[in-house]
Amino acid sequence: MVPLPSPCVNPYGLAIGFGLVTASILAIASVGLTLQFGVTNYVNFAYGDFMTLGAYLAFEINAGGHLSIWLAMVLSALCMGVVGVAADRFLLSPFTRRFPNLFYVLIVTFGLSLILLNLIGAIWTPNFQQLPVATENPLHLGPFLLTPSQVAIFGTGVALMFGAHLLLTRTKLGKAMRAMSDNTSLATVCGIDTRLVTSVTWFITGALSGIAGSVLAIDLGTITPAVGETFLFVIFASVILGGIGKPYGAMLGALVIGLTTELSAVVINPAYKLDVAFGLLVVVLLLRPQGIVASAGKA
């Protein structure tokens, strides 16, 4: 829901505000996707559909359970954490053990994406659905004009990124995830139960996908079975921009993509926002193929 600007609002300030909201959603999703890649070493093409499922679950819990959408989002995230662990334990891990070629795993995640897309369409219909989000008056916050929901989305993004930072730098689990991202075999001979760490990673990243999908739907005000899949390509752009497998790179990539796309909408037709994101990605890859954040190891 994009609030109408008042005539006195600076369009660039307005765009930066929207850019920060978009970056928050992107950062939540991108950190999840890049952590999955860092620990498992394969790209999950079903991640966008995980987001969509998380969004539908949140609104189902919201409508059916008469809970606030934010509490419903938390419950949906927990459900998506379990879905993530199940996808890893019962589909992807057994498959990678039998067929270590990562290309095959890529195809499996693509297949999982199609299954989830159609399953969601079958359960909730393939049509646009208007979400029961109350109409909100935008707030003037310095140069920004944001709805309370958008402020909450920004706060959620910042809190989760701070949480991800603490997890990766202050906890044994987070350091083990970074260690596995560098070298899984070496992590194993250090005594780390890499299967357990992988499962916990899938829970965390599954939960992040649920939250990302929910806040995306709250921001858009509508939902369709393809909403996450469409957003997946922007997520890829921010992950690649920051350097694949690097959570801090993903955060930075999300910020750059979020701000650039919204600022571009001030000077060119907003319909080209995605084109700007991918144009930026191409330029960065030409100049710095390893991504913005370059360091040894993935995480």
Add this chain to the structure above:
Amino acid sequence: MLALHADRLVARYGPVTVVRDATVRLEDRSLAAIVGPNGAGKSTFVKVIAGVLKPAGGRVYLGDEELTGLPAHRIARRGLAYVPQNANVFPSLTVVENLEMGGFTRKEGLRPRISEVLDIFPDLARATKKRAGTLSGGQQNMLAMARALMLDPRVVLLDEPTAGLSPAYTQVVWDQVQRVTKTGTAVLVVEQNVDLALANASYVYVFVAGTNHAEGPSADVAALDLAAIFLGRAGAREH
């Protein structure tokens, strides 16, 4: 007392048998080396002991406890540490974080143990906040050894710790290996440089074509015609 007994191990890569009936016995607090020509199966042998590769035959004991077929992380927790030849540190983690990963399963005493290990490797104590990927090759090998000591292992397996290092630095690494044995840990080193192995280890195993060809105290093995053995000109097996 026997710290490690790898008994008649067999290892295969697909249909190819790389290690056949190879045996090593390592006493507590001792320093032994495995030497042999390229392709003798030395590295594969220690990978099987460490649980990185599944054995196709044979048994592994750490003291009285059988480790055969256990996953690598459980073997490490039981007191057998392994330092691979390549990629033996976590490059994006700092020196201290690498040591923390080495002590991942310690329930208590992690910080004091890090201090003890850094006392053994003073070079690392000056670089605790550096990312491991920025260290020199020799320092990375030191860090890998230090990391392996974090769980107070009974046995450490080192796979070619001097590979790729300058000649001046190789003896420094071996001096550190000697210091490790003085802490009470038995060490089994795979070494490509025969002279270094004979000069530093007390007992040496010679592997050829995936199995034991000769073994004995360093002085006895030094008396053998190792060049002939390595070049395949040796006749009967010598023990």
